[in-house]
Amino acid sequence: DADVTQTPRNRITKTGKRIMLECSQTKGHDRMYWYRQDPGLGLRLIYYSFDVKDINKGEISDGYSVSRQAQAKFSLSLESAIPNQTALYFCATSDPLDRGGSYNEQFFGPGTRLTVL
Amino acid sequence: KNQVEQSPQSLIILEGKNCTLQCNYTVSPFSNLRWYKQDTGRGPVSLTIMTFSENTKSNGRYTATLDADTKQSSLHITASQLSDSASYICVVSLASGTYKYIFGTGTRLKVLA
Numbered sequence: 001d002a003d004v005t006q007t008p009r010n011r012i013t014k015t016g017k018r019i020m021l022e023c024s025q026t027k028g029h030d031r032m033y034w035y036r037q038d039p040g041l042g043l044r045l046i047y048y049s050f051d052v053k054d055i056n057k058g059e060i061s062d063g064y065s066v067s068r069q070a071q072a073k074f075s076l077s078l079e080s081a082i083p084n085q086t087a088l089y090f091c092a093t094s095d096p097l098d099r100g101g102s103y104n105e106q107f108f109g110p111g112t113r114l115t116v117l
Numbered sequence: 118k119n120q121v122e123q124s125p126q127s128l129i130i131l132e133g134k135n136c137t138l139q140c141n142y143t144v145s146p147f148s149n150l151r152w153y154k155q156d157t158g159r160g161p162v163s164l165t166i167m168t169f170s171e172n173t174k175s176n177g178r179y180t181a182t183l184d185a186d187t188k189q190s191s192l193h194i195t196a197s198q199l200s201d202s203a204s205y206i207c208v209v210s211l212a213s214g215t216y217k218y219i220f221g222t223g224t225r226l227k228v229l230a
Binding site (some may be wrong): 004040041042043044045048050056058088090092104105106108109110111113 | 126148149151158159160161162163166206208210215216217218220221222223
């Protein structure tokens, strides 16, 4: 979805390096999310934010941190990357109100493929 | 425990054939159920959404059904095309709580010519 963009799209890094993944959205949604996807495991929630001053841990937040710089921007950081953080990372947004029958639909970015060597 | 299970894990069919994917859930309180299509290397995109009172919803060749009594949903794909090759993810939303989405692990569909 072009309304949710992620940078970089691909990244290869080494164990111990700090890395930041960025997400921007033009949908005007207050709610933003970070997920990782591993083969056979589906999407797992890392962190979510309901507005600029609200940050919440998801089910697998260890080893990650986030920053909500503005309504439109939500960044995910790996302070010291390790190989088992190799995965596909997705950012998503949602509108808490049921505007136009959206029923809290989540809109996903194109993903960032991260490889930690 | 809130859970969404999908079957089969993977499926291979020939172009032009029909197929049905299954989703069983134990989620309470239930708000709605959505099917997403995820092409390889891309983010999921919503196909259909059903609330408690709806038992069928169509989007082109995709038809989703919901049985709220048995807590089961299915996604039927008619006259499959090569472009239907993707993963299909069932997501159930909770009616309360701060974080509302319970994801299934998906069914990977491959359509062969």
